[in-house]
Each structure stands twice: as structure tokens, then as C-alpha cells.
Amino acid sequence: MLIISRSPVFAFSSSSTLQLRLCIDVGMVAVATTAASALLAGNAMATQILLGRDDGSLAFVPNSFSVSSGEEIVFKTNVGFPHNVVFDEDEIPSGVDASKISMSEEDLVNAPGKTYKVTLTEKGTYSFYCFPHQGAGMVGKVTVN
Numbered sequence: 001m002l003i004i005s006r007s008p009v010f011a012f013s014s015s016s017t018l019q020l021r022l023c024i025d026v027g028m029v030a031v032a033t034t035a036a037s038a039l040l041a042g043n044a045m046a047t048q049i050l051l052g053r054d055d056g057s058l059a060f061v062p063n064s065f066s067v068s069s070g071e072e073i074v075f076k077t078n079v080g081f082p083h084n085v086v087f088d089e090d091e092i093p094s095g096v097d098a099s100k101i102s103m104s105e106e107d108l109v110n111a112p113g114k115t116y117k118v119t120l121t122e123k124g125t126y127s128f129y130c131f132p133h134q135g136a137g138m139v140g141k142v143t144v145n
Contacts, residue, residue, distance in 0.1 A: 046072040046117075049140070051109065051130065052080035058133040060140035069123055069144050075109075075116045082108035083130045083138075085116050093124030093144075105131040120144045 045068075050061040058080050067073060075085045084107055089098035101118050103109075109116055120126060123144050130138040 046074050048074045048076055050078040051075055051083040051085075052078040054079065056080055058130070058136045058138040060128075060130070060138060063140040064142075065140075066143040066145055067120065069121050070119060072117055072119050073142065075118075077109045077112055077114045079112070080133070081112070081114075082110040082132060084108050084132070085118070085128055086131050088127040088129065091125070091127035093122045093126070096122050096124075096126075101126075102128075108132070 047065060047067050049065070053059050053061055056079050060075075061078070075083075077083055084103040084105065086102045086105060087096075087098045092098055092101075101120065103116055120142070121144070126142050126144065128140050128142070
């Protein structure tokens with residue numbers, strides 16, 4: 001793409017895309033870049049974790065995963081509800097308040113498709129569990145990079 005102009009042009013082509021054209025004086029090649037709106041919002045991705053396996057077993061799917069600092073994690077009820085997400089205060093990075101990132105033990109997502117969203121910013125490993133089903137092995141671990 002060759003654009004000849006004396007000033008930069010910003011063009012919004014849709015609600016999900018920003019196209020930036022950096023235009024340089026006559027005779028120069030212009031550089032074009034496209035960035036998704038998620039990057040503009042500072043939240044590049046979201047990771048979805050299912051609460052309960054399709055076969056009805058009580059598990060987080062996947063039960064071990066990694067995310068980038070600041071990436072949203074969406075816990076979505078699948079089967080075997082009610083569920084919740086509680087971060088183990090003894091198995092999270094130092095200085096993180098488990099009560100600020102956990103659902104309360106009494107708070108439950110109680111229907112298919114219901115979600116609980118959390119964003120972790122402190123790097124390290126976080127262990128979590130479903131309070132009603134922890135004894136059945138419904139536990140998980142996330143590493144924040």
C-alpha cells in the first residue's frame with residue numbers, strides 16, 4: 001500500500017477494528033497497521049474455563065492453565081451445578097487478597113451458561129476450587145505470566 005499525504009489518517013472501519021495509516025511525505029512508503037479493539041481496551045483475550053465436564057463429572061475444564069497478567073478468565077457453568085470459584089488464600093501469590101478475587105463460599109452459579117469473571121494481575125500460581133465439590137476433586141490451578 002502506498003499512501004502519499006502530509007498527515008496521519010485514523011479510520012475506524014467497524015466497532016471491532018481500528019485501522020491506522022501512517023502517512024509520510026511524497027515519495028515515501030506508508031506503513032499500515034490494523035489492531036483489534038480488544039488491544040485498544042488493554043484486554044487482549046479472555047480464557048474460558050468450564051465448570052463441570054460434558055459427561056457430568058465434577059471438574060474445571062481445563063483444570064490447569066496459564067494466562068497473561070491482566071487477561072480475563074471466564075468461568076462458565078456447564079453441568080453438575082451449582083458451582084463457585086474460590087481461590088485458596090494459602091496458595092496464591094503473596095500480597096493478593098483471596099476474598100477480592102473469589103466468589104464467596106455461599107455464592108453460586110446455578111444454571112447452565114452462567115459465568116463468573118476474574119482478572120488476575122499479580123504474576124504467580126493461584127490454586128482454586130469449587131466449594132461444594134472440592135471434596136470430589138473439583139480443583140484447579142492457574143499460572144499468571
